[in-house]
Amino acid sequence: MEKTRILHVVTKMDAAGIETLLMNFYRNINRDKIQFDFLTHRSEKGFYDKEIMDLGGKIYSIPPINPLKHMNYLNALEVFFNQHKEYRVIQSHINTYSMYPLRSAMRSGIPVRIAHSHIANVPLDLKTPFRIYTRSKLKMYSTHNFACSEMAGKWLYGTSAITMKNFKVINNSINSFDYKYNEEIGIRVKKELGLVDKFVIGHIGRFNKQKNHEFLIDIFSKVHSKKNNAVLLLVGDGELRIKIEKKAIELGLQDNIIFLGVRSDISELLQAMDVFVFPSVFEGLGMVLIEAQAAGLHSIVADTIPKEAFITNLIEKLSLNSPAEIWADKVLNYSYGYEKQDTYEKIKVSGYDIRETTKWLEEFYLKN
Numbered sequence: 001m002e003k004t005r006i007l008h009v010v011t012k013m014d015a016a017g018i019e020t021l022l023m024n025f026y027r028n029i030n031r032d033k034i035q036f037d038f039l040t041h042r043s044e045k046g047f048y049d050k051e052i053m054d055l056g057g058k059i060y061s062i063p064p065i066n067p068l069k070h071m072n073y074l075n076a077l078e079v080f081f082n083q084h085k086e087y088r089v090i091q092s093h094i095n096t097y098s099m100y101p102l103r104s105a106m107r108s109g110i111p112v113r114i115a116h117s118h119i120a121n122v123p124l125d126l127k128t129p130f131r132i133y134t135r136s137k138l139k140m141y142s143t144h145n146f147a148c149s150e151m152a153g154k155w156l157y158g159t160s161a162i163t164m165k166n167f168k169v170i171n172n173s174i175n176s177f178d179y180k181y182n183e184e185i186g187i188r189v190k191k192e193l194g195l196v197d198k199f200v201i202g203h204i205g206r207f208n209k210q211k212n213h214e215f216l217i218d219i220f221s222k223v224h225s226k227k228n229n230a231v232l233l234l235v236g237d238g239e240l241r242i243k244i245e246k247k248a249i250e251l252g253l254q255d256n257i258i259f260l261g262v263r264s265d266i267s268e269l270l271q272a273m274d275v276f277v278f279p280s281v282f283e284g285l286g287m288v289l290i291e292a293q294a295a296g297l298h299s300i301v302a303d304t305i306p307k308e309a310f311i312t313n314l315i316e317k318l319s320l321n322s323p324a325e326i327w328a329d330k331v332l333n334y335s336y337g338y339e340k341q342d343t344y345e346k347i348k349v350s351g352y353d354i355r356e357t358t359k360w361l362e363e364f365y366l367k368n
Contacts, residue, residue, distance in 0.1 A: 005036075023051065026052070033366065039060050088111060112143055115157075202273030203234055203277055207244060217248060235266065
């Protein structure tokens with residue numbers, strides 16, 4: 001039996017939220033029947049490239065979207081789809097810009113064209129007119145509209161669209177057993193990182209404006225002024241990392257902030273954290289919050305986070321308009337220790353366990 005090949009359109013297969021979610025699906029789906037391939041917008045290698053190919057997937061690349069070279073991009077899409085007639089299903093994860101690959105896919109005869117929204121309420125910037133245009137055209141070319149939350153769906157497709165039969169919320173699911181609270185792992189990781197007897201504040205996310213690292217550093221500065229054994233653990237990489245590293249030095253916090261870069265052991269690192277802080281300017285869901293809750297970890301988050309992320313009672317939200325001092329005081333509430341919960345069953349029954357979500361996706365791919 002020939003496999004059904006699914007083409008996922010992404011920016012680059014790095015270790016970020018969307019890409020990690022896709023890999024979770026890829027690892028758990030029935031690969032005797034379904035094969036994932038990826039169309040990227042970067043020529044350099046991504047974090048997951050080797051694993052993708054080891055699992056039998058193919059990775060193709062085209063130039064990034066550039067308003068100054070718009071026709072070059074459109075031509076690259078046309079050439080790709082003219083050369084690759086093996087796909088019956090395409091799933092695009094580049095938000096409003098999904099309009100372009102889905103349009104080319106429609107013209108080449110691909111019958112199942114999925115737009116998948118992963119963000120919501122993006123602030124206004126120079127790209128806003130471009131987003132407005134592509135968003136207005138997107139539903140002309142998609143046959144199915146997926147989103148990680150209702151908020152993300154409303155943002156990309158419109159309020160009325162989420163009531164349509166072709167709309168579906170796809171939970172940002174995880175292998176919940178891997179994240180299950182384990183005190184022994186937490187102790188071991190703290191020792192390995194030299195964090196024994198430290199109050200460990202954690203954050204996982206790409207260094208970009210969305211994740212709001214500058215405000216996070218301000219919060220930590222206030223925390224550290226009141227509790228000098230506090231340490232901030234930052235996991236991830238990105239274009240703003242150097243700027244944030246400079247800010248840490250300027251505030252004299254370079255010995256108290258640990259930049260771990262991209263890591264593959266997220267489930268273990270979460271066990272070593274005492275509290276998680278997530279002041280994102282916007283999120284479609286915030287997959288790492290599902291992981292943090294699965295690890296029994298308390299989180300202080302921005303009120304921009306969609307309601308679907310609040311699975312347990314471990315999340316406390318604050319306004320981004322609140323000063324760093326207020327955030328710091330909330331973080332310090334957890335500096336005296338607390339008994340972490342085993343939330344494994346709660347995560348499973350909430351619909352965020354990878355096995356159930358993958359089962360639905362598998363049936364969808366095969367029947368459409």
